[in-house]
Amino acid sequence: MxxxxxxxxxxxxxxxxxxxxxxxxxxxxxETGSDDPEATDGAETTAPDPIAIETVEAPGSEAGEVRIPAPERVTFVDFFGTWCPPCIEQMPALAEANDRIGSDVLFLSVTNEAVGSSVTEDELVDWWDEHDGDWLLGLDPTAELTSRYLAGGYPSAVAIDTDGRVQWSDSGVKTADELVAGIERALEAEAGT
Amino acid sequence: MNRRTCLQTIVASSFIATAGCLESLSPGDEESTRSRADGVTLGPPEQDLSEASHPSYGEEFPTVEFPDPLTGETVSTEQFVGERTTLMTFFYTSCPDGACPALLLRLRRAQEVAAEEGYGDDAAFLGMTFDPERDTEDELRAYADQQGVNLDAGNWHFLRPKEYEDAKASLTEQFGLPLEKRDADEYENLEYMFPHYNYLFLVNEQGRIERVYPDGATVDPSQIVDDFETVVTA
Structure with a gap:
């Protein structure tokens, strides 16, 4: 279609x-509305297998692993790259959205860069620090997660409910209001089920 | 407000509006009258693009030959005939709207899965730049790294025509994909840009087109990966 x-x-x-x-x-x-889950990528109509994402030690983030989508809460992911100037522009709105609603959801930023070759982990963390990242920072070295949820180019964001359905996604630099509204759609979908 | 949205613009020259492919969209000329083309594995596409200005499903993929500045070789699409299933796209690294990273993400993801599934040596991933002036060897190498491309896998090539005019001639005449160069007034740090189509071509080992993805920057990557796998393992 x-x-x-x-x-x-x-x-x-x-x-x-x-x-x-x-x-x-x-x-x-x-931007597929919650009222039309069929219009999403098909895979989302049944809960897709969660993908394990390694998180790194950085401001607001600790080394570990999360599963996306998270089974027990709404997941919000920002896809970015340290090579991507609009992704820098996106950071303040992400910080504000995280302040406003981050505690209600699994809130993280993910890059699929070749961390370790094109950029070192230190450089990534420096970038993160410089642009005031203060939430979970994850890696997608095989681009599996990015491929599943990227809504076009970078930056891109997605809000997924606990059934694994994409309730909102959009690419480009978004305002904090837009981010929060997207996340709220996923939270409302939760409340509705 | 400068809301820089990736992919918010697909850009087309005015004359494309009347190009054949875009007029053939009347509903009703689908499935029933079309069947699997000879020499291909995939069934006919949902969208019949056979009247398009570009080569389409079941047709022979054009032969183009350009240097790969990263390997120093000259790469021809024809060299993969009888050897590899090919996924090809056209891009430039200064692409301001995120479409090109989205295109390369699809190639990169297919490359990743090819490695995981063990058919990497039966696959070729080709990215042809139409901006040789800015896309130097160093630029292309850095870009590949940023986009997570595995340059060591031996199945990834950048094709870099010597001049923009060569790229334009190839793209418009051989691939039927109009391209233009113009001032990038709306982008602060960019002098010129290339409105272009976001196409991906999936070509089988016999050199026939299995699938054309006209919305290559937004098509579900798993669709590409699945189609690629079906073709390469056929």
Missing amino acids: RRRDVLAGLASVGVVGGGGVLAVRGVPSF
């Missing part, structure tokens, strides 16, 4: 003043 939407979006690009190029909002966002 999405494929058709994209092409349909492109097909509607007709009017271009003076030629040149035109930006089209042709790519559907992955």
Whole structure:
């Protein structure tokens, strides 16, 4: 279906003043409402297997492992890269969202960078510290988690309920309000079940 | 407010609007009239793109040949015929909207699974840049690292035409994917950018196209991985 939407979006690009190029909002966002779980990636209609994510020692984060999606609480994941300038822009809103609602959910940021080769763990932690990260920081070295939940490009965020259903996801730099609203959708889905 | 959203723009030249592929979207010409093409493993795609400007399902993949600056070799798509299943995309490292990392993520994920499942030597992952001016050897190497690509697996190649004009000619004429270069006024740190299509091509060992993913930056990566596995293990 999405494929058709994209092409349909492109097909509607007709009017271009003076030629040149035109930006089209042709790519559907992955913002799938809680009222339409069928529209998510299919895998989410039944609880997917949780993926084990290693967490690192950093401000607000400790070394260990979490399972995503978490079975016992709503999971919020921010996907970022230290190479990604908009991901830096995203950090203050993440910090605010974490302050406001982080204690109600499993709240973490994850990078799929090759930590250990393209960037050392120290460099990652320095980046984290410099941009005031103060919550759980995880690694996705095989990009399995990222592949499952990335909603387009980076940064990207997802809120998943305890049944493993994606209740909200979006890419690009988001405001704290948008992040909190997304997380609340997952929390409300919980309350509803 | 500069809400920098990755993928919020897919960009198209005006003339694409009337390109064949986009007019063939009337419902009703689907499944019933189409069947599995000769020489491919996957069934026909949900979306019939056979009238598109680009080569599509069941057709021969174009032969292109460009240097891989990281290995120093010249890489031709034809060299994988009879050897490897190929997943190919087109990108540039300065891509401001996140589409290119999203495309490479799909190649990288397929590469990862290929290694896990033991068919890495039967697979080829090709990323062709159309921005050789900025995408130097060093840039491409750094980018590969950032995107988690395994350059040591021996199945990943960057294709780098010498000039943008070469890349544009190849992309538009051989792959049927319009491309443009223009000023990037909306991005502070970018002088110019390339509106481009986010396509992925899955090509079997016989050099035939098994699947075209026109929404390569958003298509579910597990779909690509599954399709790739089906084709490579067929």
